[in-house]
Structure formats: structure tokens, C-alpha cells
Amino acid sequence: MLRTRVRAGAIAGVVMSLGFAVIITFAQVGDALIPQLAPRFGAPTPTTIRVPYASFIQKNAPAVEDAASLIAYEHARVIIPRGTVLDGTNDLHRIGYAFEMTRRPARTIRTAAMFIIHLTLLLLVSAYLRRFGPTRTRLLRTQLGLFGTMAAAFIVAKTILVFTPLSEFWIPVATVPLWCTFAFERRTAFLINMMMGFMASALLLFDLPFLAVLVTRGLAASLLFLNRKHPRQMMLSGLGGGLIAATMYAAIMTVFEGRFSPERELYIGLESPVLGIVGGGLLAGILAHLLRQTAVRAVGSVGRDRLMDLTDLEHPLLRKMAEEAPGSWEHARAMANLAEAAAAAIGADALLTRVGAYYHDLGKTIQPKYFVENLGPGERSPHEDLEPEVSADAIMAHVVQGTKLLRDRGIPEPVVEFAYTHHGTQVIEYFWHKCKSRGNAKNLTEDFFRYPGMRPQTKETAILMLVDSIEAASRTIQPPEKAKFEEMIQRILFTKLKTGQLDESGLTVEDLKILIVKMADTLVAMYHGRIKYPWQEKDERSGGRRASKGALVAAAPLSKPPTSGGSGSGESGKGSSKPN
Secondary structure, X not given: OOOOOOEOOHHHHHHHHXXXXXXXXXXXXXXXXXXXXXXXXXXXXXXXXXXXXXXXXEEOOOOOOOHXXXXXXXXXXXXXXXXXXXXXXXXXXXXXXXXXXXXXXXXXXXXXXXXXXXXXXHHHHHHHHHHOOOHHHHEHHHHHXXXXXXXXXXXXXXXXXXXXXXXXXXOOOOHHHHHHHHHXXXXXXXXXHXXXXXXXXXXXXXXXXXXXXXXXXXXXXXXXOOOOOOOOXXXXXXXXXXXXXXXXXXXXXXXXXXXXXXXXXXXXXXXXXHHHHHHHHHHHHHHHHHOHHHHHHHOOOOOHHHHHHHOOOOOHHHHHHHHHOHXXXXXXXXXXXXXXXXXXXXXXXXXXXXXXXXXXXXXXXXXXXXXHHHOOOOOOOHHHHOOXXXXXXXXXXXXXXXXXXXXXOXXXXXXXXXXXXXXXXXXXXXXXXXXXXXXXXXXXXXXXXXXXXXXXXXXHHHHHHHHHHHHHHHOOOOOOOHHHXXXXXXXXXXXXXXXXXXXXXXXXXXXXXXXXXXXXXXXXXXXXXXXXXXXXXXXXXXXXXXXXXXXXXXXXXXOOXXXXXXXXXXXXXXXXXXXO
């Protein structure tokens, strides 16, 4: 049985949300469950005490000339660093102690309420990823990895707040949205950023300026990360997000307090919230860049560095294919050029698509002679001596065998996915019709001739499915004109649509329109005519035209196009068409 990637369902989403909500809630209240971490007057504080940004009534010394100055309304954020000896005569120490004791011991009702908050946020994330996110985020592995990175970021934030004297604005929450932008797309990153902002601000009782800064900084960083091909831009994106959030913070402080003093921010140095906001953005960008490969693997994707390694034509698996199935390898290389250009045209991952094209037919190295492109001139096809269902099994086996071979060699799963989706659940119509024309004595059904894979789940794998048929069929188009190529592409595309092979790919109507034009242009460029050399013209004038034509036919690929450009062609002329 072919094992494919598992998609997350509603039940899995609820279970994951429950599990991670427990982890995050425990991380939030865990320090309040340890009596030894409770502060005491006259002793060093075992943890940093933080009081969220709030208003205070300040009593001043009496002044006869101004009775109104007896009471002042102010806003303040209190931070008492770890190791500070609490002084009962210090107003800030008493405020910090009073606030901290409201958390100790952790009350059941408050803990339950916080659990409900985190559970609700995680359920919303899971529902979005499952129903509206890009197809890759609907995979169980991806959602587990994404929830894991969110929980890890939350634990890091809690650690910074409890054990360091740094301003809370140093917390690099924007790291996770930057990873999402790198691995998926911005809409998912925006949602994750909002949820991470709420979760992190819950550590300080939903401190409003803190929440506003986290949300603004994450959104700005994701928007400024313009080119995924250059991960180093993450650092500049984080810094830019920090600068924009610092501007937002200055405006918020002016609203709350009626003033904002840059001089005061410079005076307090490392304790400055503005410095923390900018520095936290830069820190988020640096961490996102340095840990991107780990994060990408955690969500089940594959980094560009790994993909670049897999494009090396000296890779053992590619050399194996070139040596044992040379016709299939040349077909794969031609597909790679066409598929990469098509993916780039619609904003899909062009490099991943190229790598998938290189490796998708690796299973043909097991029995290469069962595929017509690997037969030599005049070589007899083994299918001529086989029953239709046996031939179909031999053709379909390359999907399962290729998938197993790739997994055994440690190829990343996103690349392996191309092997078991490039034919989807199509029927090998040639052998199915051959079976019916012989009377179907065994009463076989169409399912006996259906590929054991799964329909494409991403735009990249769907593009490869289309290109697999289009590249083979393009060899028969004469003359190689754009209009003829577009007609052929439309036939193949409509057949895939009719059989439902693209239903789960995420391709839109706009994508399909772009693909038709782009692939037609690429094919015209690939098969454009050339000016004849003088010796060719001389050969034709001397009557050697027929001999030259015969030589060209002998050297031409033996692949045969699909009869109608549809899914019934199975191997797009590579074994599913009548063997030559």
C-alpha cells in the first residue's frame, strides 16, 4: 500500500489544539506553581517581577500654593530585575510585590480561563489552516510543526520575562511570522502573527501597548520580506518592522500620556522600550535567518539549500537514472525546464518544481524497458507478450517503487510527493481499452488500471502532472506554432479537470490561464526553427533529403503522444501508448 502524506481533519485539529493549549497554559502559570519562586521583602527576588503598563494614582507632598498637586494620575510600567532585594518602603517594590502575589498561588479559575483563551486561538488557527490556508498547511505534519514552533516561541518569551531584566519588547515574536512567510505565504503569516501577539501579551495581562507593538512589528516584518530567494533579507525585514513599530509606540504613548520624550528614551539606555522594540525586531530577523532550516524542516517543508544540493546532476540517484533509464532522464530534464518556468509564472516554488521533475520518474530505473522511451531503435517492447492487466501493473509499479526508493535514500518528503502524485488517480486507458477489446474475460474493472497514487495536493505537483503529458505531446506538434501548442495544452488541461485530478491542487482559473500562455511560449522557444547550414542545403539539392530525414527519424525519441492529450494516456506516451 502506497503511504502518502496525511492531511489534518477536524478531529486532529481539536486534539492538537487541546494538547498545545495545555502546554502553553502550563508554561504561562508554571512559575506561579512553585512556592520557592515567590518574592519576599528583605530577600532577593528569584524571578523578574513585571507589572503591565497601567495607570497609577500618585500622592505627592502637600503644597500650599497648589492643592491640585496632591494627587497625580500617571501611567507606568514596573520592572524589578531578578536578584533585587525588595524594600518595603519603596513604592514600586510594594506595587510589584502586590501584583505578583495576585498570581500566587495559581488559582484554578484563572488557569482555566487562560486555557480557554489559548485553546480558542489555536482552534481558530487550525480551522483556518485546514479550510482556507495553502494546501501545504492542511497536512498534519505541517500543522504539528507550526503549532510546535508557536509553543516554542511562547516558552522563549516566558523565559525572557521571568529570568532577564530586558524590556518585554525584546521578545522576538516576529520570528514565527517570518518563517511562515518564507515557508508558505503572507496571509498565513498575518494570521499566525495576530495569534502570537495575543498569546504573548497574555503573559502581561494583555498589555495594550505591548500587544500593539507585537502585532505591528510582525505584520511589517512579513510585508517587508519581499524575496524568499534571499533569506538574509529577514534581518532587514525584522529591523524595518522594529522601526515601524517604534513609531507606532511613540504615537500610542502620546495618546496615553499626552507626551513622548525621545530624550528620556536615550537617558534610560538599555531599559528603553523603543530600543527594545527596534532591537527585538532585529533579533527576530536574525533568529529567523539563522534557524530557518530547522523551522522549515519542522513544518515538513524543504529549504532552498537542500533543494540546490538535489539539483546537482552528479547526485547518485540522478546518475543512476541517467545510466539505467536514459530516455526517461532526458524526458525529466525537458520537463524540469518547462515546469520551472510555469511555476515561476504563477508565483509557485519554481526550484521545488524543478527538483520534483528530476526525481519523479526514478522508479523507472527498476524496469526501464517497460517504458517506450528507454527502448532502442527496433527493440521489441515487452508489453507485446503480456496481458493488459500485467502491463498496467508494470507501468504503475514505477510510482510505488520510485516513492520507496526516494524515501529509502532520505529524499525530503515534499520532493517524494511528486513521485506519487504526477499521475494522480488516473486510469491507464490504453491497457484498459486493450483489455475491453479482448473481451475482458476476467471481468476486471477500471480500478485495476488506476494509478495507486493521490491527486496533486499543491500547485507545484499539479504543474508537474500537466507538464508530464504536455512535454511528450509537444514533440508531435508540427509546425511548432504557439496556437497549436495552446490548443494541445488546453486539451490536456481540460481532461485533467474533467477527471478531477486538479481539484485539490489549489490552482485557480487565473493560474490556469497564465499556465497555458506561459507553457505555450516556452514550448515555442524550445522548438523554434533554425537556419539551415550550407551543407544541409547542398544535401537537399543533391537528393540527400530523404536520407537525412531517415537519419533524423532514427535519432528521434521513441515516446508516443497521448491519443487525446488526456488522463487516459497514463504515461503520456511512455508505456501507456502502444509500444513501438
